[in-house]
Amino acid sequence: SQTIHQWPATLVQPVGSPLSLECTVEGTSNPNLYWYRQAAGRGLQLLFYSVGIGQISSEVxxxxxxxxxxxxxxxxxxxxxxxxxxxxxxxxWSGSGNTIYFGEGSWLTVV
Amino acid sequence: AQRVTQPEKLLSVFKGAPVELKCNYSYSGSPELFWYVQYSRQRLQLLLRHISRESIKGFTADLNKGETSFHLKKPFAQEEDSAMYYCALLWGSGNTGKLIFGQGTTLQVKP
Structure with a gap:
């Protein structure tokens, strides 16, 4: 079965520092991959999506x-x-069926 | 432009009361719509999709193209229905579709 993992689960970083959030999918090949952000009061916003290696589309x-x-x-x-x-x-991630499956999410606090 | 609107940030009802979570969309093509749900401390997951025309956990949603709506309904709310609900529109076609979400509605079912 397919699984999706993302980490770290929580992160507190100072302003000006770098960021790296990682996500991996198992049990499928050539998935579409997405990054969304859920900001307070703003719902879910699509940030990036990718249909293949090295192919990235930025939404905002x-x-x-x-x-x-x-x-x-x-x-x-x-x-x-x-x-x-x-x-x-x-x-x-999503496959051929158009259903999108989400990871558990990462909380980022910039201080 | 493609857009999904959920006008209510919070909907509070008593157990056993009917529930209707509103969703309106803007899309020039033939829409494919979904409802996603996020229970407390769980990941976002698919609740239902309009092409399946199914009832999940007592919830149904009918696509009304004339009113460009996809409202989520349940005749008798249960406490375990308390969660965040997102309406989503699949934009694009084939394997490159992107899911655009509304701002979400928090459903609170009181005992």
Missing amino acids: PQNLSASRPQDRQFILSSKKLLLSDSGFYLCA
């Missing part, structure tokens, strides 16, 4: 970037965090 201009170095690995990064980057980040 921001201080973050994403990379897909391997088929089932998706990384969310920042070189210098801002206070506004705080939030709950969700990695997700």
Whole structure:
């Protein structure tokens, strides 16, 4: 069966520090991969999605970037965090059936 | 532009009362719509999708293209239904579809 893992689960980082959130999917090949952010009062916002290795689409201009170095690995990064980057980040994947499956999420607090 | 609107941030009802979580969408193509649910301390998961025309945990949702709505309904709410509910629209086609979420509605079922 397919599983999705993302880590770390919680992270407290100072302003200006770098960020790396990692997500891996098991049990499937060539999935679509997504990064969403759930900010307070703003619902779920799609940040990035990828249909293949090295193929990244950015949905909103921001201080973050994403990379897909391997088929089932998706990384969310920042070189210098801002206070506004705080939030709950969700990695997700989908296959041919269009249903999207979510990871457990990562809480990021920028202080 | 594609958009999903959930007008209510919080819906509070008593156990046994009917529930309707509102969702309206804006999409020029043929929509594929979903409801996702996030129970406390659990990951976001699919509740139902309109193409399945199924009832899950007593919930149903009918796509009304004339009113561009996909409201989620349950005739008798239970305390265990308390959760965050997201309406979502699949945008794009085939294997490159992206899921756009509404802002979410917190359902609180009081005893």
